[in-house]
Amino acid sequence: MPLVLSSPSQQATIQIGRILGTCLPRGTFVALDGILGAGKTHLVKGIACGLDEGGWAGLRSPTFTLMLSYHGGRCVLHHVDFYRLNEAPELPGEILEAMNSDRDITVVEWAGIWREVWPDRYIHIQIDVEDDDKRRITIEDPQGVCPDMAKALEEFVAQPAEA
Ligand SMILES: Nc1ncnc2c1ncn2[C@@H]1O[C@H](COP(=O)(O)OP(=O)(O)OP(=O)(O)O)[C@@H](O)[C@H]1O
Numbered sequence: 001m002p003l004v005l006s007s008p009s010q011q012a013t014i015q016i017g018r019i020l021g022t023c024l025p026r027g028t029f030v031a032l033d034g035i036l037g038a039g040k041t042h043l044v045k046g047i048a049c050g051l052d053e054g055g056w057a058g059l060r061s062p063t064f065t066l067m068l069s070y071h072g073g074r075c076v077l078h079h080v081d082f083y084r085l086n087e088a089p090e091l092p093g094e095i096l097e098a099m100n101s102d103r104d105i106t107v108v109e110w111a112g113i114w115r116e117v118w119p120d121r122y123i124h125i126q127i128d129v130e131d132d133d134k135r136r137i138t139i140e141d142p143q144g145v146c147p148d149m150a151k152a153l154e155e156f157v158a159q160p161a162e163a
């Protein structure tokens with residue numbers, strides 16, 4: 001069953017990311033999807049913050065570099081954006097290595113563009129725009145990579161629409 005969360009603001013999305021950053025195990029690959037401006041980079045900022053309080057302030061989109069890596073936290077975080085890599089003939093080896101690492105956490109924005117390169121174990125997060133500031137965040141963990149996640153994110157679980 002996917003975990004469906006509701007984020008009312010960009011701060012809430014960062015907070016959801018921060019919680020993920022505290023509970024994701026080392027070696028996790030996170031595939032992020034959602035339209036332009038959905039809030040993917042904000043979620044990654046939160047993850048960076050959860051790994052290293054204070055270490056996220058400098059997080060930027062990996063626009064000019066293919067992958068940005070942060071070494072200050074409890075484990076290395078690699079931030080990749082497939083959108084900018086779309087035109088590349090093949091995925092650079094260092095990115096494949098990061099995605100398959102059993103030590104580092106790697107988060108890929110626009111991961112759905114290259115579904116065929118995902119490792120077997122992944123967490124998929126889809127961010128959908130519901131309203132101006134409201135986002136629906138759907139998290140799938142088909143291999144049970146992070147069993148603590150549902151409990152840790154309890155306060156953000158979306159309530160089913162009233163009948
Ligand atoms: N609940 C919310 N969560 C996240 N961002 C929000 C939310 N509400 C409004 N926003 C706004 O939406 C935008 C999200 O930008 P962000 O760069 O995180 O998106 P993105 O999905 O990474 O886009 P891109 O595909 O261009 O990389 C920001 O301008 C942010 O202020």
Ligand SMILES: [Mg+2]
Nearest residue numbers: 040041061109
């Ligand atoms: Mg982005």
